[in-house]
Amino acid sequence: MKFQAVKGTYDILPTDQPRWTHVFEAAARVLGRAGVQEITPPIFEHSEVFVKAAGESSDLVVQKEMYTFTDAGGRTLTLRPEFTPGVLRAYLEHGMYTRPAPVKLWSRGPIFRAEKPQRGRFRQFQQVNCEVLGLETPLIDAETVTLLYRTLQACGLKNLSVKLGSVGDPEDRAAYNRYLREELGQRAEELSKTSRERLRLNPMRVLDSKDAGDQEIVATLKRPLEFLNADARAHFDAVQDYLTDWGVPFAVDSSIVRGLDYYRRTAFEVHHAGIGAQSALGGGGRYDGLVEHLGGPATPGIGWAFGVERVLDAVAQDGVMQEAEAKPLLFLVPMDETAVAEVARTAFGLRNFFAVQHGYKERNPGKGLRDAERSGARFAGLRGDRERERGVYTLKNLETGEQLEVAETDLESFLAARLEADVQVGSL
Numbered sequence: 306m307k308f309q310a311v312k313g314t315y316d317i318l319p320t321d322q323p324r325w326t327h328v329f330e331a332a333a334r335v336l337g338r339a340g341v342q343e344i345t346p347p348i349f350e351h352s353e354v355f356v357k358a359a360g361e362s363s364d365l366v367v368q369k370e371m372y373t374f375t376d377a378g379g380r381t382l383t384l385r386p387e388f389t390p391g392v393l394r395a396y397l398e399h400g401m402y403t404r405p406a407p408v409k410l411w412s413r414g415p416i417f418r419a420e421k422p423q424r425g426r427f428r429q430f431q432q433v434n435c436e437v438l439g440l441e442t443p444l445i446d447a448e449t450v451t452l453l454y455r456t457l458q459a460c461g462l463k464n465l466s467v468k469l470g471s472v473g474d475p476e477d478r479a480a481y482n483r484y485l486r487e488e489l490g491q492r493a494e495e496l497s498k499t500s501r502e503r504l505r506l507n508p509m510r511v512l513d514s515k516d517a518g519d520q521e522i523v524a525t526l527k528r529p530l531e532f533l534n535a536d537a538r539a540h541f542d543a544v545q546d547y548l549t550d551w552g553v554p555f556a557v558d559s560s561i562v563r564g565l566d567y568y569r570r571t572a573f574e575v576h577h578a579g580i581g582a583q584s585a586l587g588g589g590g591r592y593d594g595l596v597e598h599l600g601g602p603a604t605p606g607i608g609w610a611f612g613v614e615r616v617l618d619a620v621a622q623d624g625v626m627q628e629a630e631a632k633p634l635l636f637l638v639p640m641d642e643t644a645v646a647e648v649a650r651t652a653f654g655l656r657n658f659f660a661v662q663h664g665y666k667e668r669n670p671g672k673g674l675r676d677a678e679r680s681g682a683r684f685a686g687l688r689g690d691r692e693r694e695r696g697v698y699t700l701k702n703l704e705t706g707e708q709l710e711v712a713e714t715d716l717e718s719f720l721a722a723r724l725e726a727d728v729q730v731g732s733l
């Protein structure tokens with residue numbers, strides 16, 4: 306008898322390990338610099354956690370894609386088919402909602418789905434996952450999308466495209482689903498079997514169909530974006546403005562709808578030109594109702610996941626290895642409303658080189674400095690009216706108390722010089 310790995314699973318051999326390590330280190334570095342902390346939930350949970358989160362109409366439940374088993378104690382358990390439900394269960398169990406928002410959590414590890422194996426589709430595969438909880442400002446959406454993009458870049462990828470959509474608020478989704486039921490209901494017999502099932506349970510998912518016949522019908526339909534209410538529209542526009550400001554290339558794609566029932570507003574995917582049909586490296590979206598749905602306090606949230614196998618497949622095609630390093634260095638404090646977007650913009654620029662965090666709402670200097678100290682940063686950078694006028698940040702060295710003004714355009718060289726000085730002192 307010859308044993309073989311189970312269909313849809315594979316071994317990561319010693320020669321391949323550095324490639325895997327490279328991806329996980331890239332994620333740890335990019336996410337760590339943005340203040341995202343790692344959390345490792347168990348590989349299995351009570352099945353109810355996943356069923357409740359995914360919703361009755363999801364493929365996970367409908368197509369029985371979950372690996373569920375009964376243990377000797379008679380408990381019904383499931384190998385995680387995604388990270389989000391387990392991470393949120395832990396977030397609630399450990400009262401992390403009492404921490405200052407946003408709470409940013411990332412995870413890595415195996416995911417299990419009983420899908421039909423094919424290129425880029427396994428039954429056990431690895432994901433890097435990120436969740437940002439507690440704030441609903443579009444600045445968070447833009448940051449979260451950017452973190453996915455930057456992480457994939459740091460893996461060595463070049464031919465990336467970000468696709469951005471919005472599914473609106475629950476009432477917009479409901480209106481759109483009503484529209485789809487009316488339109489597609491009349492042509493139900495022309496749809497594939499899967500799409501007919503989706504039409505019954507969650508019509509929006511018909512847009513995801515890969516079936517050519519379905520696609521033709523879908524092409525004639527209105528898109529979720531045409532159903533957005535004014536607030537959801539403004540939110541979507543603001544997300545785009547931030548991404549444009551930060552130079553993150555994206556395209557609005559009105560056909561992006563995420564597979565699970567809990568998504569609202571922003572939905573996004575990152576694709577790679579070279580990996581064929583399964584070109585989505587990763588994706589995510591906003592899920593403001595989910596924490597509450599799982600029994601917690603009303604908490605906005607947004608997250609993403611990417612598949613490491615697909616990333617490695619893409620890296621093999623255009624990958625360039627990039628080097629790691631870095632610890633937190635600077636915390637930027639917005640002292641008025643205008644400064645919130647300004648510090649975010651500065652932080653995203655500097656994060657190409659340094660670990661930089663910032664506040665998400667207006668703070669007075671005292672509280673702002675306390676935030677900065679709490680983050681463990683070496684420098685705090687204050688930004689208000691006066692600084693704006695002069696095109697500077699007021700920088701405070703949190704170790705020595707020394708304070709000085711640095712022009713925005715000189716921040717990068719100032720910080721680089723400080724790090725350089727450290728190296729020299731250290732080598733004496």
Ligand code: AMP
Binds near residue numbers: 387420
């Ligand atoms: P999802 O949670 O379905 O949005 O998946 C997020 C990412 O995980 C996808 O973009 C893929 O990169 C990856 N992924 C999903 N399903 C599989 C699978 N069966 N095998 C390998 N990678 C997968």
